[in-house]
Structures are given as structure tokens and as C-alpha cells.
Amino acid sequence: MTPLPPEKSEEDRIRPHVYDGIQEFDKRLPNWWLYTLYLTIVFWVGYWAYFEWFRAGPTSAQEVGAELARIEAARLAVAQVDDPTLWQMSRNPAITAAGRAVYDANCAACHLASLRGKAESPVAIGPDLTDNVWVYGGRPVEVHALITKGVLAKGMPTWGPVLGPRKISEVTAFLLSRHREGDPIVLQPPSTP
Numbered sequence: 582m583t584p585l586p587p588e589k590s591e592e593d594r595i596r597p598h599v600y601d602g603i604q605e606f607d608k609r610l611p612n613w614w615l616y617t618l619y620l621t622i623v624f625w626v627g628y629w630a631y632f633e634w635f636r637a638g639p640t641s642a643q644e645v646g647a648e649l650a651r652i653e654a655a656r657l658a659v660a661q662v663d664d665p666t667l668w669q670m671s672r673n674p675a676i677t678a679a680g681r682a683v684y685d686a687n688c689a690a691c692h693l694a695s696l697r698g699k700a701e702s703p704v705a706i707g708p709d710l711t712d713n714v715w716v717y718g719g720r721p722v723e724v725h726a727l728i729t730k731g732v733l734a735k736g737m738p739t740w741g742p743v744l745g746p747r748k749i750s751e752v753t754a755f756l757l758s759r760h761r762e763g764d765p766i767v768l769q770p771p772s773t774p
């Protein structure tokens with residue numbers, strides 16, 4: 582065994598093993614290395630708590646799903662307005678969320694936040710938008726056209742110039758999300774005022 586070189590301190594003791602004639606000093610890990618390790622441990626605890634214990638952050642699958650919905654929403658926004666497109670929009674969470682916002686800001690006053698209007702409260706002005714009974718037609722394009730034009734004589738405003746076609750498609754999709762494709766459509770003649 583070779584003696585310690587004189588310049589080496591107490592800390593740098595030689596470790597007892599010998600491999601292939603090579604001996605090692607028992608070096609203390611450098612501080613930058615240790616602090617980096619401690620930092621990663623602290624980060625791990627926070628990261629694990631956020632995503633695994635409290636499940637506060639989205640999972641990768643949710644992130645991918647939301648991103649795909651956003652891409653599809655952008656594609657559908659420029660598509661023409663027809664029944665299949667509007668039904669497809671009604672199944673897209675990015676679009677129905679936008680439609681919900683349009684609805685809450687413009688429609689809930691009369692049709693109520695629940696969409697149930699007169700069916701929920703007799704003092705509501707607008708009719709129920711969740712049932713299968715429609716006055717002006719229940720096909721997606723008919724609902725879209727009715728919202729655009731309104732029924733001024735009956736108190737349903739004309740939304741076309743206020744909201745524009747994109748927001749009307751979004752709010753129509755939101756209404757349709759409370760229905761199912763293929764549900765029966767019961768036509769009710771407009772009541773005389």
C-alpha cells in the first residue's frame with residue numbers, strides 16, 4: 582500500500598479496496614453535485630404530489646385529447662354549416678365550452694342556465710331547449726337559422742349581427758350537446774300571441 586501523498590488532507594483517505602492495482606481516495610462529493618441532487622429530490626416531491634397525489638395537473642392522455650379537440654374545432658370552425666358538421670361540433674369539448682360561454686352571456690337570461698326555461702320556472706321568458714319539442718324545427722341547421730334570425734314578435738332576439746356565424750355555430754353545438762342525434766323531433770305550431 583502506497584502511503585498518502587503529503588498534500589492530501591484527512592478527508593481524502595484511501596479506501597481499503599484495490600482493483601487491478603488501482604486504489605481510490607475517499608473523496609467527498611462536491612457541493613454543486615450534492616445540491617443538485619437535493620434539488621431534484623425536492624422537485625420530485627412537488628411533481629409527484631401535483632400529478633399523482635392531488636391529480637391537479639392533466640394526464641398526458643387528457644392533454645392529447647384537449648389538443649386534438651382544439652385542432653378539430655379549428656377545422657370545423659371553417660367548415661360549412663350542415664347537420665353532420667353541427668352534430669360533430671356538439672361532440673367536441675373545445676367547441677361546446679365556447680358555446681357554453683356564449684350561452685351564459687347571451688341566452689341564459691331568458692332560457693335559464695339549465696337551458697330548461699319555462700319548463701323550470703314559469704317566470705322564464707324562453708322555452709325549454711332540452712326537450713324534443715321544437716317550434717321552429719329541431720334539425721341542427723334549423724336551430725342555427727332560428728338563432729340567427731330570431732323571432733322578434735315573440736321576444737327571441739336576432740343574434741346573427743350580434744354574434745356572427747362562428748359563435749352561433751358554437752352555441753348551436755352547445756344546445757345540441759344536450760340532445761342526441763336521431764332523437765325524435767316533435768313539431769309544435771307557434772302559439773298565437
Ligand code: HEC
Nearest residue numbers: 687688691706707708714715716717718728732735736737
Ligand atoms: C330576451 C329573451 C331571449 C333571449 C336573450 C334568448 N331567447 Fe331564445 N327564445 C326566446 C323566446 C321568447 C323564444 C320562443 C319564441 C316562440 O316560441 O315563438 C325563444 C326561442 C328560441 C329557440 C327556438 C326553440 C324552439 O322550440 O324552436 C331557440 C333555439 C333559442 N331561442 C335559442 C336561443 C339562443 C341560443 C339564445 C342566445 C344566443 C337565445 N335563444 C336568447 C327568448 C330569448
